[in-house]
Amino acid sequence: MPAVAKTSDEEILAAARRIVDKHGADALSMQALGDEVGVRAPSLYKRFPHRDAILDGVLAGVLVELTSALRRAQRGRSTERDLVRLAGTYRAFAHRRPHLYALLFAHRPTGPAITAAREAAVAPLFSTLRTWLPDAQVLDAARSLVAFLHGFITMELDGAFRLGGSVDRAYRFGVRAWISAIRTAAKRDTIER
């Protein structure tokens, strides 16, 4: 009964993150992961119940990282500039780590641990929007911005914009369009009060 541990939860998650970051979630096979940490594939099941639980762990780390980047983007001087910065930070993260970004939506988490981390990630956007809009509209506005960003980023990373022109310009067009609509909604509401 020597039982010398050759690896650890942390090492496995770090290796898994490295593989997903470099080659995408599809490349994360239990065999490849075992090779990376010096253990046979079945040994991984002593520490994680299944492959999806490992992806949960990677996703949790990605959410923490994204959340702190978004918090740093939020400076509080001007609502409008914070919105532009939040959107830009989100998009920049996706550009820097496309495979990890894909995990945010592609991977359906196993446990409820991810839920809180997801809410933390959207908190900066919500608090910025609350400086402009009444609570009733914050949710709608946040959903439509995240939808635009997620759709745009997914499409550009997939190479879905094939008709030429500047993709960056289309992005700025979209963000500005959304912000001007929000500004209008905020003013309209102020008048109505």
Next chain:
Amino acid sequence: MPAVAKTSDEEILAAARRIVDKHGADALSMQALGDEVGVRAPSLYKRFPHRDAILDGVLAGVLVELTSALRRAQRGRSTERDLVRLAGTYRAFAHRRPHLYALLFAHRPTGPAITAAREAAVAPLFSTLRTWLPDAQVLDAARSLVAFLHGFITMELDGAFRLGGSVDRAYRFGVRAWISAIRTAAKRDTIER
């Protein structure tokens, strides 16, 4: 050398579409497809070079169907109403056939045959936008609307809107925000000319 054909390209594609529609692209295994058309899996390779080519065929059919739905939505009376109808038709298609809709973006086509079908699908949106906007802005506007719609639909079908409230209201908020921004851009441009 009797060589009695037990199936055909058309029957295979129809069966593949049925499987993807009901259970998603992941459920389309060569074995399941073979069972559906009364043939062993290896026989399918006499008609299609690989599984992805079969998904290409399914996708082509989906694009034709989506295109004709979008054309019907475009009535030409009012630009604004056509935009609302085009967006609504697109979303309704995704709601009615979520697994087939997912194919539009999840499946990377093998051949170039899909490219033309994709362009046909966005043509109605482009022609409607051209009644409002100068050519230079049509591309940006189309990209930002499709990005919003695709992102929103992906998120709602994935169950990503977990914070309560009305998802339909958020959708209408987003579409109206985008249209009002476009209207502003169109007016600004008219003045500048």
Next chain:
DNA sequence: ACCTGAACACCGTTCAAGT
């Protein structure tokens, strides 16, 4: 307590053999 090889039920795909 941890690691291992062997095994199971699945994939997509290839190919020689049948008719």
Next chain:
DNA sequence: ACCTGAACACCGTTCAAGT
């Protein structure tokens, strides 16, 4: 000309056997 079983290299996962 088309269909087949057998095989290959992969999956995720289970489990009895080793230390």
